Amino acid sequence: MNKMWWKEAVVYQIYWRSFYDTNGDGYGDLQGVIEKLDYIKELGIDVIWLNPFYESPDRDNGYDISNYYEMMEKAGDMETFETLVKEIHARGLKVIMDLVVNHTSDQHPWFLESKSSKDNPKRDWYIWEDSKEGGAPSNWRSYFTPSTWKYDEGTSQYYFHSFAVEQPDLNWKNADLREEIYSMMRFWLDKGIDGFRMDVINLLAKQEGFPDAKNPTNIDYLANNPGIHEYLQEMNREVLQHYDAMTVGEIPFVTPEDGLLYVGEDRNELNTLFHFQVADEMPTWDMLRYKEIQRLWYEGLKNKGWNSQFLNNHDHTRQVTRYGNDGEYRVESAKLLATMIHTLPGTAYIFQGEEIGMTGVRLPSIEDYDDIAMKNKYKEEIAKGRDPQEVFESLLLLSRDNSRTPMQWNSQEQGGFTKGSPWIKVNPNYKEINVEQALSDKDSVFYYYKKLISLRRTHEVMVYGDYQDLSEKDENLYIYKRSYNGVKWLVLLNHSDIEQVASLPDDFQSDRKQLIIGNYSNKRSISSEVSITLQPYEARIYEVKESS
Incomplete structure (x- = not known):
């Protein structure tokens, strides 16, 4: 397994329209990103991922592009972008941007x-x-x-169109089209970006003849079709191999066996990928399924390819609401989920606001939501005669707007996000959950994330260590070991709201174990030689070094 900077990195995703508004139009902008770079640097981030800011009618929040070479007016202008890249690099950080080449806007x-x-x-x-x-x-x-x-x-x-009617799919069979895409990629790489997050990149190839599906509601026929790997190998050959660029492919409907075809180090395609087995198969937390997914991907990619770790992004509900406890144990469960994501095999991703424990939102009515997928589904179900309130309730948990509400900077009006009227409502809990509050509290979610990120930079076991699940059949505890060059870490996670007793493996039943980090400031956990009693949503990491 080759050591690479992007394997060791922690990536911070900026959904810029909801990050920080500097001109009062209600939309975040790239100047807002510039003004908050010191905050991101303070957290310890290595790479910033920017969602699309190309010129667009904005029917799907920038994923409907009408000009790949121009900037969306809401985001800023090219001079601002160039300044942003310069300022990111001046702080020792890198930046990747969205590459959206499965489709364009119908106004392109x-x-x-x-x-x-x-x-x-x-x-x-x-x-x-x-x-x-x-x-x-x-x-x-x-x-x-x-x-x-x-x-x-x-x-x-x-x-x-794989998505909205305003997003017609490109025909990747056309060689002239492909060359135009490659020229556009070179344009942005030559401007100094450090790579791409590739939107639904495994949808580029289509099934020959578009045969009817036996079950059309299972839309996996849109992805992983013959020809996709030839396209990506050509992209790598024509563009990517000529730059020290990080590539992460958004790849739905993929198993570890298929995933390896995209990210295998001998394949010359992509560096790493987002798979969606967790997001698509776990609407709520399912410990046994999560462990199984982690095991299969670890075994499938071990020493051959690289994974990514995330639980939320701009398309998926905030993790503390969907997979944690955003009530009594919001802080503890936010820290627990962070511990898990940053210690499992793969590159760790943070979605803006995750580092302060921002939660999902429940807005009053469908009219308060902007998500085109949610609104289209609402209309479709209402047309079938279903009760509107019932449909609304059924769509709330997985609405993409759960994660798109503005960043909560302080307790002032609109959470300090804008002096204008925000494009989507700010979560009402901004007065209690915000950056200013987090920075003033040494035990906040922010400082816990900062410590985790710092540990990753100084402990290779966190990145390159072998992984072993010691708790496969436990529905509440997740206990696993990471081992590398004589260093062993034991991660203990109690993903429940009651105390749990965790048995310690033999090699951690001694005074040689050292607590690396824990998410409870008090030390009430009861420890014996063979077990530890963990409090609700408690997370602990211990280290043992082999005696010389």
Whole structure:
């Protein structure tokens, strides 16, 4: 296993529109990121990941791009971006940005040309098909709508969209299109960015002929199709191998066996990936399933490829609400989840606000939400005759807006995020949960994260250590060992709201073990030679070094 900077890094995701607004328009901006860089540096972050800021009609919060070379007015201008990159690098940090090349906006000049006529030179830069039996070419469902197909009256054909109708998919079979994408990637890399987070990158290749699916609601037919690895190897050959760039692919519907094809060190494709077995298969916490997923991915990638560790991002509900306890044990469970993410094999990711224990939100009505996926699903279900309130309640937990509410900087109006009217409501708990409060409390979630990140920088066992689960069948305790070059760490996690007794393995039943970090400031845990009684949501890490 090769040692690489991106394996050792901790990545901080900035959803800039909800980070910090400097001009009072209600949207965060890149100048706001610049002004908060010292805060990020203080936390100890290595890499910043920026969500899309390209020119866009903004139907899907920037993931519908109308110009890959221009900036969204809400975000700022190119000069601000260049200053941001300079300031990030001046602090010894790196920056990666979203690469969105499965689809564009329907307002992109490429698509406007493509739909203008069947014989336009850019017609097959997108995917067009004739109707089938008087209807759509197939029964496929998109992420956001009941069909992947939208009829265009101007040319009497359907175009393909994996997401919203305003997001037509690009046709990666077209070599000219691919070269245009590679040129765009070089443009941004030459501006000094340090890599890409690649949006739904395993959707680029489509099934030949678009055959009807037996179960169209299971949309895994959108991903991992023949040709995808050839595209990514070409991308690597033409662009990525010429830069010291970090690449992380967003890769849904993938198993460890398939994942290795994307990130195997002998494959010349991507460095690492986000898989979604946790997010997609665990709407709420399921300890046994989580352990199984971790074991399978560790075994599948060991010494061959690299994983990522995360529990929330801009698409998934904040982790302390979804997988922790955001009530009585918010602080303890936030620290426990952090301990887990930062000590499991793979690169650790932090989503803005996670480091202060920000929670999910419940806004009063569907009108208060912005998430296009949630709103489209709401309309679809209401059209079936379902009770509106019932539908609303069913969509709340997994709404993407749970994680998109503005960053809570202080207890002032709008949480210090903006002096204007925010594009989406601030979580009402901002007066109790905010950065200013966290920085004033030495036992806050922030300082716990800071210590974890510092430990990662100084203890290679945290990054490169072998992993062994010692608690496979326990539904409350997660106990595992990391071992590297004679150093052994034992991670003890009580993921429950009652005390639990954790048995210690033989090599930690001695006075040689040293407590590295724990999430309770008081030391009430009862310890014997063979066990430790852990308090609700308590996390502890012990170290033992082999005697010389």
